[in-house]
Amino acid sequence: MSSEVIRVENLSKVYSTREGDFHALDKLSFAIEEGGFVSIVGPSGCGKSTLLQLLTGLLEPTSGQVLIDGIEVRKPLPEKTGVMFQDATLLPWLTAEENVAFPLSLCGTDKKESQRRARDLLKLVGLGDFINHRPAELSGGMRQRVAIARGLVRDPRILLMDEPFAALDEQTRFKMGEELLWIWQETRKTILFITHGLTEAIYLSDTVLVMGTKPGRIIEVIPVDLPRPRTFEMISSEFFGKARNRIWKLIQEEAEA
Amino acid sequence: MRLSVLLGAQTGFFLLLAIVWESISRLELADPRLLPSFLTVLGVLGDLLTQRDFLMDLGITGLEVGVAFIIAAPLGVSIGFLLGEKLFLGQILSPMFHFMLSVPQSIFLPIFMLLLGIGFLEKVVFGVTHAIFVIIVTTTAAVRTVPRDYVTVARTFGATPRQIYLRVYLPAMLPVVMTGLRLGMIFNIIGVLLAEMDASRAGIGRRLFSWGEGFQLDLLLAGILLVSALTIIINEVMRYCEHRAARGHVA
Amino acid sequence: MSKPSLIRYAILLALIALWFLVTAMEWVKPIQLPPPAGLWAAWQADGSRFLDAFALTAAEIAVAILIAWPLGIGVGAVFGSLRAVSAVASAILGSLFAVPAIILYPLFIAWVGMGPESKVLFGVIAGFFPIALNTLSGVRQVDESYVTMARAMGASRLQVFYRVVLRLALPSVISGLRIGTALIMISVVVSEMLASFGGLGYMIAYHRTMFDTGHVYLGILMALLTVLTVNWLLSMLESHFSKWQERGADL
Ligand SMILES: Nc1ncnc2c1ncn2[C@@H]1O[C@H](COP(=O)(O)OP(=O)(O)OP(=O)(O)O)[C@@H](O)[C@H]1O
Ligand SMILES: [Mg+2]
Numbered sequence A: 001m002s003s004e005v006i007r008v009e010n011l012s013k014v015y016s017t018r019e020g021d022f023h024a025l026d027k028l029s030f031a032i033e034e035g036g037f038v039s040i041v042g043p044s045g046c047g048k049s050t051l052l053q054l055l056t057g058l059l060e061p062t063s064g065q066v067l068i069d070g071i072e073v074r075k076p077l078p079e080k081t082g083v084m085f086q087d088a089t090l091l092p093w094l095t096a097e098e099n100v101a102f103p104l105s106l107c108g109t110d111k112k113e114s115q116r117r118a119r120d121l122l123k124l125v126g127l128g129d130f131i132n133h134r135p136a137e138l139s140g141g142m143r144q145r146v147a148i149a150r151g152l153v154r155d156p157r158i159l160l161m162d163e164p165f166a167a168l169d170e171q172t173r174f175k176m177g178e179e180l181l182w183i184w185q186e187t188r189k190t191i192l193f194i195t196h197g198l199t200e201a202i203y204l205s206d207t208v209l210v211m212g213t214k215p216g217r218i219i220e221v222i223p224v225d226l227p228r229p230r231t232f233e234m235i236s237s238e239f240f241g242k243a244r245n246r247i248w249k250l251i252q253e254e255a256e257a
Numbered sequence B: 001m002r003l004s005v006l007l008g009a010q011t012g013f014f015l016l017l018a019i020v021w022e023s024i025s026r027l028e029l030a031d032p033r034l035l036p037s038f039l040t041v042l043g044v045l046g047d048l049l050t051q052r053d054f055l056m057d058l059g060i061t062g063l064e065v066g067v068a069f070i071i072a073a074p075l076g077v078s079i080g081f082l083l084g085e086k087l088f089l090g091q092i093l094s095p096m097f098h099f100m101l102s103v104p105q106s107i108f109l110p111i112f113m114l115l116l117g118i119g120f121l122e123k124v125v126f127g128v129t130h131a132i133f134v135i136i137v138t139t140t141a142a143v144r145t146v147p148r149d150y151v152t153v154a155r156t157f158g159a160t161p162r163q164i165y166l167r168v169y170l171p172a173m174l175p176v177v178m179t180g181l182r183l184g185m186i187f188n189i190i191g192v193l194l195a196e197m198d199a200s201r202a203g204i205g206r207r208l209f210s211w212g213e214g215f216q217l218d219l220l221l222a223g224i225l226l227v228s229a230l231t232i233i234i235n236e237v238m239r240y241c242e243h244r245a246a247r248g249h250v251a
Numbered sequence C: 001m002s003k004p005s006l007i008r009y010a011i012l013l014a015l016i017a018l019w020f021l022v023t024a025m026e027w028v029k030p031i032q033l034p035p036p037a038g039l040w041a042a043w044q045a046d047g048s049r050f051l052d053a054f055a056l057t058a059a060e061i062a063v064a065i066l067i068a069w070p071l072g073i074g075v076g077a078v079f080g081s082l083r084a085v086s087a088v089a090s091a092i093l094g095s096l097f098a099v100p101a102i103i104l105y106p107l108f109i110a111w112v113g114m115g116p117e118s119k120v121l122f123g124v125i126a127g128f129f130p131i132a133l134n135t136l137s138g139v140r141q142v143d144e145s146y147v148t149m150a151r152a153m154g155a156s157r158l159q160v161f162y163r164v165v166l167r168l169a170l171p172s173v174i175s176g177l178r179i180g181t182a183l184i185m186i187s188v189v190v191s192e193m194l195a196s197f198g199g200l201g202y203m204i205a206y207h208r209t210m211f212d213t214g215h216v217y218l219g220i221l222m223a224l225l226t227v228l229t230v231n232w233l234l235s236m237l238e239s240h241f242s243k244w245q246e247r248g249a250d251l
Helices: A048-056 A096-106 A111-124 A140-152 A170-187 A198-204 A232-236 A238-256 B002-026 B038-048 B052-085 B087-102 B105-116 B120-145 B148-156 B161-197 B204-213 B217-246 C003-024 C036-081 C083-098 C101-112 C116-140 C144-152 C157-194 C200-209 C213-241 C243-248
Strands: A004-017 A020-033 A037-041 A063-068 A081-084 A158-162 A190-194 A207-212 A217-223
Touching: A004 A048, A004 A190, A020 A048, A020 A063, A020 A190, A020 A217, A037 A198, A048 A063, A048 A081, A048 A158, A048 A190, A081 A140, A096 A111, A096 A140, A111 A140, A111 A170, A140 A158, A140 A170, A170 A190, A170 A198, A198 A232, A198 A238, A207 A238, A217 A238, A232 A238, B002 B038, B002 B217, B002 C083, B038 B217, B052 B087, B052 B120, B052 B161, B052 B204, B087 B120, B087 C003, B105 B120, B105 B161, B105 C157, B105 C200, B105 C213, B120 B161, B148 B161, B161 B204, B161 B217, B161 C101, B204 B217, B204 C101, B217 C083, B217 C101, C003 C036, C036 C083, C036 C116, C036 C157, C036 C200, C036 C213, C083 C116, C101 C116, C101 C157, C116 C157, C144 C157, C157 C200, C157 C213, C200 C213, C213 C243
Parallel strands: A037 A190, A037 A207, A081 A158, A158 A190
Antiparallel strands: A004 A020, A004 A063, A207 A217
């Protein structure tokens, strides 16, 4: 018995559009071990977000299936998967604390308990002093931290992230990566992380899945054999450079094809 | 293309409404004295449109609405433009016009009747006061939406003030001003019709009111149909112009 | 206080002073514009009748609001969230809004009589469209990504709608309520002016035909104050609920 928490089997998604059927994903298969940190990179439009929506249960596959903890996903399972997108989509009239507690309020958790959890998580993401701030009073990076806390509030085992730091400036982005690694180590979640940043992908992950386009599929699985904790110096190591060049070349070829 | 889809759907909706109305009468679901059938009403409308005195009344209303608009539009746009440009004056007066816009003009009708008597002048002035505030306020808003950068860029290219007005301000403001004019027109029509309904001797509004009092529902509905159709057409045509003026504008 | 608003108060005072002056010097006939004391005299003579009339008008307005608000919000919310038809629904509601509701009033009198029912019905029709239109466009403009996020967090359809979509559309809904409610109030008063046996509008119209000018102006003043008060309350509500929106603008 392996400790796979995510299993994707022959997953295909066809969008029917006015111009005809569009094969966004074609027979994807992969699995992610419990506690793993896996990144997905690939050219724009290769179906990364589609894949994430299928994993969340927001979309239905055309064929194949997604299994979480061995159970087929048919609708969102917020108690098993927390989600985060490029846009923090915090509700603007709620405070940071209320935003984090929002998923709990949807399933009728006791108010005191929700509050306590939301505060703990805001402390975890370093926003202990901002619990009563509204989104408009927070910086972009802080908003993404609130979104991370919200993604964790129902204590899911999996965190699915679609380009969560893409809208941030480079320095903030790097810092958020560090923070995410720390949270990952603290909470032992399984993370699937979609990004366009190759350095980010390699730096954060155990494994990088490289996707090809038209139709969307996985073209290579690249294990990242770098020790943890990761350090800034590793980025200039030989292994790191080689891995990055390899992924870069794969994506270039795909984009030209 | 999208526009034609919308237009088609709107036409479809009104056709559906007509069919429902006709079916209600055919199925005898309503007292025909209270709701004559659609086709009956359409026939009555056809007759009305050949009657000289009815056309005269229609013409009077049209004239009142037209004159009121011809006064209100240039006046409102000029005042609005001045308020948007001359900043201090604008700061003093703009909130007052905003306030006037939020005050429903209709309530002042009896005052207009006392001050001006009942007749053409009173109705036109009443139409003007209904229309003008919305035109002023939107024009002022339009001036303020012209990006300062446009003017700066035009200046650096050595544009004269005249050129700046004609080539920069006017096109940039046009779509919003057109919206103001359209709303002004709608309010204007409301004002004139209301004035006609309340103690007047002529005009379509008077007709509608006396048909209602006399329980002549076929005539009343024919009149309602006609006025509705005319106002919808005016509104749609002006909206189309707005659309055209907005083309090439980025949000 | 800022300089422009000081000047505005000065203008207001000047107008009131002008009123005193003009009537004291009898530059206008008292039958057209009464001196301020004329209003006071009217209040002393008929104050309790004015209060009774006000009570009736207020009751009609309240009933019309109780019907028009939920109806407008409901229709707007439903059609706003049906992505496939919301553009068409908005176009249809928009063109119906252009039809002056006042032309339907004679029909309502014929259908339900001159009592409060026709006033309420007219008020509801007048207020419905802006409420529905604003709700519709507010709901339509809600960013799809909020919906996606809420669904991913396990919100049911109903929860997505109530806790996210409607709440995001709220500023727009409330501004619709503000416009719609002003229209309801004014329509009720105007309909009383046109044909009825009670209410503030009736008092105004009746005394106009009697040339009791003090009574006319007193009635108008009371109606105006009512509209302004309710308007003010609703704009407080509006700014309360759109506070986060303004601050959110500077991402
Ligand atoms: N609802 C839809 N209907 C039709 N086609 C769609 C739909 N959603 C996505 N697509 C298409 O499917 C393809 C994959 O889209 P997806 O958003 O998953 O790509 P992505 O890899 O996330 O791209 P990016 O890196 O730019 O975010 C794209 O070509 C897109 O145009
Ligand atoms: Mg994407």
